[in-house]
Amino acid sequence: MKISIKQIVGVVSIGVIAAVIAGCATTEQVPNVRMSGFLSDYSQLHRGKSGQAEFTYLDHSVDLNKYQKVMLDPVQLWAADNEKSALSRLSKEDQQLLVNYLYVALRDALQRDYTVVDEPGPDVMRVRCAITEARATSPVKDVISTVTPAGLGLSYAKRLVLGTHSGVGVVSVEGELSDSISGHRIAAVVDRRAGTKSITSKPTRWGDVQDAFNFWARRMQTNLAVIRASKAETK
Secondary structure (H helix, E strand, C coil): CCCCHHHHCCCCCHHHHHHHHHHHCCEEECCCCCCCCCCCCCCCCEECCCCCCCEEEECCCCCHHHCCEEEECCCEEECCCCCCCHHHHCCHHHHHHHHHHHHHHHHHHHCCCCEEECCCCCCEEEEEEEEECCCCCCCCCCCECCCCCCCCHHHHHHHHHHCCCCCCCCEEEEEEEEECCCCCEEEEEEEEEEEHHHHCCCCCCHHHHHHHHHHHHHHHHHHHHHHHHHHHHHC
């Protein structure tokens, strides 16, 4: 389901748009997400409302309309270092697959409204994101997204959809937006989702993880568009 900026201009409630996105989702939010340490500061986050990430933060004083470009950092993997870690048990190839797919999902969603660049600037917003597990204290060595703008291709998507059971029944992410020059935090989220089959303890396929990544990317793009539209109307 596609939602264009024209369709959301004049809508000032993020909750309304979040409900629309949730209606299109094939994954469900899993409560009690735990922080990994990827974000340097969790004190600003608060529990999100219905349709939002479980923990969220937004600096309402920032006018997002000043940002016309985004600088997307490589996606990191923060896996807990213990025998129960589903992410740690994955092969390096599959770990790389996950960070690459989330990177491309975010890039493809954000470039609908922004120009994706590699350098900071006064009109550039920086995006950081990681796939996480609780109690991780550092990123998994050598596992960050490495795809170029055209580097993913259909083979990755096909692998995710048709692959064998991943063993990752639940996937968590942490992310933040900041000014690329000052480093001032604009927004941050911590969330956890699973495919509907995972909720009922049935086998989880890569497609569930793919759906969660696509959901998060779509929600980021749409929420930013809503905020920009509401800010423009108040001027």
